[in-house]
Amino acid sequence: MRKLLRLCPTFGLLLGFCPALAVTTALTNALGMGLAFTFVLTFSNFFVSLLRRFIPEETRIPLFIIIAVTFVTITDLLIAGFAPDLYQALGIFIPLIVVNCIILGRAEAFAYKNTVLAALKDGLLNGVWFTFGLLVLAGIRELGGAGTIFGFQALPAGYVPTLLLVLPPGGFLLIGFILAAINEQKPDA
Amino acid sequence: MKILAVSPHLHSGVTTRILMRDVLIALTPAFCAAVYFFGWRAAALTLTCATTAALAELLAAKIFKKENNIQDLSAVVTGVLLAFCLPPSLPLWMAALGSFFAVFVAKELFGGLGCNIFNPALSGRAFLLASYAAYMTNWTRPFDAVTTATPLAGAAIATVTSAAAQSFNSLASYKELFLGAVAGSLGETSALALLLGAAYLLLRRVIDWREPFSYLASVAVIMFLAGQDALFHLLSGGLLLGAFFMANDYATTPMSTRGKLIFGLGCGVLTSVIRLWGGYPEGVCYSILIMNMFVPLIDRLDEHKK
Numbered sequence: 001m002r003k004l005l006r007l008c009p010t011f012g013l014l015l016g017f018c019p020a021l022a023v024t025t026a027l028t029n030a031l032g033m034g035l036a037f038t039f040v041l042t043f044s045n046f047f048v049s050l051l052r053r054f055i056p057e058e059t060r061i062p063l064f065i066i067i068a069v070t071f072v073t074i075t076d077l078l079i080a081g082f083a084p085d086l087y088q089a090l091g092i093f094i095p096l097i098v099v100n101c102i103i104l105g106r107a108e109a110f111a112y113k114n115t116v117l118a119a120l121k122d123g124l125l126n127g128v129w130f131t132f133g134l135l136v137l138a139g140i141r142e143l144g145g146a147g148t149i150f151g152f153q154a155l156p157a158g159y160v161p162t163l164l165l166v167l168p169p170g171g172f173l174l175i176g177f178i179l180a181a182i183n184e185q186k187p188d189a
Numbered sequence: 190m191k192i193l194a195v196s197p198h199l200h201s202g203v204t205t206r207i208l209m210r211d212v213l214i215a216l217t218p219a220f221c222a223a224v225y226f227f228g229w230r231a232a233a234l235t236l237t238c239a240t241t242a243a244l245a246e247l248l249a250a251k252i253f254k255k256e257n258n259i260q261d262l263s264a265v266v267t268g269v270l271l272a273f274c275l276p277p278s279l280p281l282w283m284a285a286l287g288s289f290f291a292v293f294v295a296k297e298l299f300g301g302l303g304c305n306i307f308n309p310a311l312s313g314r315a316f317l318l319a320s321y322a323a324y325m326t327n328w329t330r331p332f333d334a335v336t337t338a339t340p341l342a343g344a345a346i347a348t349v350t351s352a353a354a355q356s357f358n359s360l361a362s363y364k365e366l367f368l369g370a371v372a373g374s375l376g377e378t379s380a381l382a383l384l385l386g387a388a389y390l391l392l393r394r395v396i397d398w399r400e401p402f403s404y405l406a407s408v409a410v411i412m413f414l415a416g417q418d419a420l421f422h423l424l425s426g427g428l429l430l431g432a433f434f435m436a437n438d439y440a441t442t443p444m445s446t447r448g449k450l451i452f453g454l455g456c457g458v459l460t461s462v463i464r465l466w467g468g469y470p471e472g473v474c475y476s477i478l479i480m481n482m483f484v485p486l487i488d489r490l491d492e493h494k495k
Contacts, residue, residue, distance in 0.1 A: 163322070164316055169319065
């Protein structure tokens with residue numbers, strides 16, 4: 001579990017905290033965010049890598065953002081059109097995928113320097129692991145804070161939800177404790 | 190052992206265990222008052238919190254493989270203090286969970302005795318208030334356990350609905366506030382019992398007079414200037430409990446004389462602001478927790494002074 005969580009950019013690289021805190025109050029939102037994010041990251045990585053010979057070093061950051069914006073807009077309109085409930089729940093955090101540091105991080109650190117296929121694979125995997133991290137967080141928060149899993153009652157009806165978990169401080173605390181647990185240095189390691 | 194104060198370090202022969210035992214003795218009058226006013230449920234809550242706190246301490250020692258500090262009684266004190274800020278009607282399992290959070294999360298995960306940033310008992314209360322707000326604000330009247338508002342909450346409503354800001358006296362007379370026959374959490378009802386305990390601690394020199402003094406004085410002055418009834422504000426809510434038993438916790442308050450005064454002043458200002466304009470009728474818990482965060486800064490003021 002520790003190794004799996006380290007693969008997630010949020011826990012391994014400490015990137016992408018904004019969505020990790022904001023949308024992980026429910027599993028459905030986390031899954032939606034994760035999929036939207038994976039889509040954007042995969043395609044932005046693909047195009048950054050494809051165009052890396054035409055992107056001048058000096059203006060690369062704005063150009064990365066323009067590439068990412070294209071796919072964020074596509075995602076934004078698709079979700080608004082086909083999943084209005086999810087669109088309501090995620091709100092501003094879909095447009096904010098643009099400035100997610102994982103997108104820029106992968107574009108700058110990987111896609112700009114590697115071949116198209118490698119960049120595609122890198123984007124897809126990072127997206128999948130990010131989704132996994134979101135789901136772990138959201139699972140704990142939704143189960144404890146609402147007693148449900150994907151909106152279905154998972155705990156006995158008498159369960160009194162621990163609201164703190166779905167409030168922002170609970171998100172911060174939970175991420176902190178998960179980080180502490182996976183970064184703990186074993187004396188013999 | 191981590192050295193926090195500037196040298197010379199005098200060893201006075203006083204151990205944590207003796208200090209904590211004194212605190213427990215000082216809390217006894219308030220405990221008796223709580224049992225008298227709220228019945229055996231108060232005792233059950235206190236016992237649950239203290240036991241869970243001790244178990245959490247044991248568990249932490251086992252998981253983190255460190256020396257078991259349960260004999261120093263600090264966890265038990267945390268448990269009792271937490272119980273004193275809970276409403277008497279709170280389900281026991283919630284009290285236990287809050288106590289576990291206080292000791293395991295707020296104290297042990299931050300490094301254990303002396304290393305925690307936030308007052309553990311108040312962190313436990315903040316956790317419970319955020320998680321189970323409805324249960325944590327279900328106040329009952331002494332003796333007959335009928336649900337009612339606390340004097341402070343009543344005063345907050347009164348100031349909003351009627352222009353007469355001085356309508357407190359009808360809600361709870363000074364005598365009732367002083368003796369404790371008012372709704373509230375276990376340990377905050379009786380001012381008399383708390384003052385008895387505080388006097389004992391001051392006599393034994395377990396606590397410093399500076400934080401309680403600057404805390405209470407600043408609340409009184411601000412309330413007076415704001416045209417409120419200062420005595421009512423001193424006697425009601427958790428102010429006395431917070432000022433004498435929580436705002437001078439060794440680990441989470443400043444070391445220096447000046448720092449202690451600043452800490453008390455900050456708590457007083459925040460409490461008054463929350464009581465006057467905040468969304469909560471009571472602000473002792475959050476003001477002490479907020480000031481806890483400033484302790485490293487306050488300590489730095491006196492770092493290089495000899």
